Amino acid sequence: MTPVPNPPGEPADDLAAYVGLAAPDAERRAREHGWSPVRSLPPGTVITMEYLSGRLNFEVEHGLVRRCWKG
Template sequence: MAEIPIDSAEPDDDPESYAGMPVRAAEELARSRGWSTVRVLPPDAVITMEYLAGRLNFAAEDDTVLRSWKG
């Protein structure tokens, strides 16, 4: 698998810190911390694997973030 690129324009933020938060609060916090794109997905969603700097992904169910990752 290709190495994940590091973009200095990305916020210095821990994606794991969003787990357990309500989706709307997590989205607002992520944007306030400088993420340009926040994407909310259902668990086990089929998505492409391209890396987009500045994007934060949330897997969410029942209005709660289950996990989060960059790209």
């Protein structure tokens, strides 16, 4: 499968590496890698579907990142 290119303003980063990290550690790492904003959401949170370049989202349950996605 061909990798999805990073739009301008988005860091080249391995999003799978965030899964399993404690939320504060994942947020710190994301900011160090250039993501802004970074948001942590509980499972099932209703969010809008707009894509914001440079934003990293975490789904956090019991203090650990379950899922990570751009936008």
